[in-house]
Amino acid sequence: MTIYDDHYLGGIEERVIRDTETARAAGAKVVGVYCAFTPKELIAAAGAIPVALCSGSDFPIPLAEQHLPRNLCALIKSSYGHAIGDSCPYFRATDLLIADATCDGKKKMFELLGRKRPLYLLQLPQTSATAESHAYWLGELRRIKVILEEETGTVITDDAIRKQIRLYNRLRTIVHEAFLLNTGPIPLLSGRELDTVTSVAGFELNLETRIAEITAALGEIKERDKDDDYIASVAGRPRILLTGCPTTNRKVLHLLEDCGGIVVAMESCGGLKTVGGLVPEQGDPLKNLAANYLSIPCACMTPNKARLDLLLAIIRDYRIDGVVELTWDGCHTYNVESFQVEECVQATGLPYLHVITDYSENDTGQLKTRIEAFLELLN
Known part of the structure; x- marks a missing residue:
């Protein structure tokens, strides 16, 4: 394996x-x-x-x-x-x-x-x-x-753009399929693994090969639902939705799982925020690209109700137990919008934790204590 x-x-x-x-x-x-x-x-x-x-x-x-x-x-x-x-x-x-x-x-x-x-x-x-x-x-x-x-x-040419639209749509589709493996009662991927398996691995060329690699990985991962040891290892772990700023640094993601949770969905850039919608493959390719990319529900957009709608859909589809919002210290756009996100999450009855941090390890102990307390609440 x-x-x-x-x-x-x-x-x-x-x-x-x-x-x-x-x-x-x-x-x-x-x-x-x-x-x-x-x-x-x-x-x-x-x-x-x-x-x-x-x-x-x-x-x-x-x-x-x-x-x-x-x-x-x-x-x-x-x-x-x-x-x-x-x-x-x-x-x-x-x-x-x-x-x-x-x-x-x-x-x-x-x-x-x-x-x-x-x-x-x-x-x-x-x-x-x-x-x-x-x-x-x-x-x-x-x-x-x-x-x-x-x-x-x-x-x-328009044909060259359409060719790349089809290819990137295939990449979006297989990445989305990876996330969907966590919608069942037993999540088949940890957040760490989602981050690794769906990565384009740097330079984006020969995407056909990368798509085939992800497809092969998912084929193996799907067998986990028959593995009693695997099922026992994830059963009962609180299912976390990680939202907010891009998880470019994985400190919070790792802490959530090291403390006993399992991040079954990530809404941030590179996650469900950007892979759920395909670019139309018929018609004017530039117009299709413009419409698709401008619809990304980033906090820099106002109003940004689409993000709240997406979060509610993820909470429902991924059987979320608790929501953790990550804000990199100094990111005012996501920090201000977190108030609306907290209101949205709490209206569903789910616990919400807002983590404001940076890339250093100085606050790791403090964050560990807060995350452990949050996960205990979910248990």
Whole structure:
């Protein structure tokens, strides 16, 4: 039986890095992205390789704080620190960056990051509720399409975009299938394993191979519902929904499971927030991309009722016992929205825990005590 841990993912990452080196030697460009709002289908349709660059490491933060305020969120500081310190192999491989105007901290950090690489900022509307916002966002995607064509020397055709839409829809579908394995009475994956099994493993190329790897893993994992030892190991563990900021650093995820819970669903970026809706494969591909990506219920959007609706659906479908919201210290968008999330969760009768932390290990003992008390309440 395969163990789906960092060692498992490391082997896949090594394969992906080798494939990327081969593609770069043949002339492919690597495009770094920083947010779920950037349509990777457009990048891939230009023959380039997308790679996500949001970081979860603590060690580059002191370097970043030479340029950025200390009370800025750890995700922004870590990502920037890796870039200026040349300590991230993924950033080192990039030829250009595409970023999104989401929170204020990221927007201003991107101005500095543009000194390290050519950076093109997608001006994201702050609401998805109006026709004007959708029209504006479509214009931004048309603008970035022209930029990608100029940077790569490739004409991006509608057929090329549709091909990538179909491929990324297959990736979304298999990732969503992994999450759905936890809707039954016995969850078949821990949060740690979900995070590992569904990872694209860095550079996003040869996705057919990655989809096949995830499919094979899920085929093996599905057999767990016949394994009495496995069933006994998860029976009775409180089923947790982890929501809030991206789990770029896994401190809270690991604590929840080390203390006896099991994270059966994650709503954050890379989780159910971004994999549940497929891009339509018929019609104008750019319009379809614009509509799908602008519908992502991120806290930077206002109003953001779609996130509350999604949380209620997850609570129902995944048999949730308690909700934990993660806010990286300094992330005002998610911190302010947490009030509405708490109201929403408590209206269902479920316990809610709001964790505000950073990437350091300084508060691990305190967090462990709070999480243990929360899980005891669920038991």
